[in-house]
Amino acid sequence: MNNIKSTFSIKDLENLTGIKAHTIRIWEKRYNLLQPERTDTNIRFYSLESLQKLLNVSYLNNNGFKISKIASLNMHDIPQLVKEVAESDNTNNHAIDAFKLSMLNFDQKLFYDTYEGLLKDKSFSELFYEDIIPLLSQIGLLWQTDTITPAHEHFITSLIRNKILIHTEKLQSKNQKDTNKIFVLYLPDNEVHELGLMVINYEIVARGHQAIFLGQSVPLDSLKDLLTYYDDITFVSYFTVKPEKDDVNDYMKEFSEKLLTKNSNKFWVLGRMLDEIDLNSLPKEITPFKTIKDLVKKL
Known part of the structure; x- marks a missing residue:
């Protein structure tokens, strides 16, 4: 190979x-x-x-x-x-x-x-x-x-x-119009397929929003540090191969308990591993998307 x-x-x-x-x-x-x-x-x-x-x-x-x-x-x-x-x-x-x-x-x-x-x-x-x-x-x-x-x-x-x-770098030198809301983009542990997430980051920055791009393989506990800095966070992630199908439901539950404790925080997520969960059972703070284009329409 x-x-x-x-x-x-x-x-x-x-x-x-x-x-x-x-x-x-x-x-x-x-x-x-x-x-x-x-x-x-x-x-x-x-x-x-x-x-x-x-x-x-x-x-x-x-x-x-x-x-x-x-x-x-x-x-x-x-x-x-x-x-x-x-x-x-x-x-x-x-x-x-x-x-x-x-x-x-x-x-x-x-x-x-x-x-x-x-x-x-x-x-x-x-x-x-x-x-x-x-x-x-x-x-x-x-x-x-x-x-x-x-x-x-x-x-x-x-x-x-x-x-x-x-x-993305060309856009980041311009003034941001929205300084209150922050988008935090990351991939879960052992997930390395980041191109889709990078394009979402580009689209967010292109619309004048603040974005923090953390990239590949970020543990949930590391995301908790951001809660002390920002009051209105929209977390964004892309589940291509991780979490695995037997773990994805537990992951969503743990994410909600650890990071969506404030009413203003949200979680936007897409990727094929979402096929393994009942999307209708997700809390209202979590929004699943089928495609990048669907997510971009929400910005």
Whole structure:
């Protein structure tokens, strides 16, 4: 799992491109679209170049080009045609594919070029919701299916994290309009998936509110220290993998007892671990959200 991948199985190609393995085999046989190598036991495997070609072919096919037409093109003409189509394409498919290729090739320049190209026509928030969030969803699936390694995931998330920090820092130099209410953003013990929380922090700061970003793996008892400094706190957290499903109900109960002792304090929370609890049983001071956008509407 920790070795950098340079070759891919046909199942990897299916996961990365969305094209069924059966269809890939047909395209190989009928159009000679890819030329896989084979192991000693006659199992297909593919290079990064083959993956890149298939991503481009998939993009053109989804934009109305027949596979027979694409197969007749010179291999070096396909990327140029993709570029021309992408310039008039209002969807985000091409950008997401470019981000995936930058991750697979550890190509920082491709990431930055794609990112800056999107930023010419979109705000940072639009870029994140329309391109980065779908990308992160796909990365999660690719990691779970062993299509990518932890090195790939860390590479792309580090680049995204840096961009969020840059945009947040630009906003923090401006005056804050709301100095009475404070938002405290944190992740519970052993939770390290902080990109979603970082975007919420950006949105809070963008609206002129005060925010204290504590980040990963914060014990509940550490949060108690804030109660002596502020009278009106909205705690915000994101439960991706922690607390675990057998512990999340107890965690919510403990949080309420330790940190919601003042009527003015609140707890806003989102993440897939909320699926493990009865949301209707939560005290009124705790508000669950399905998505970041839903939470942002509440600001």
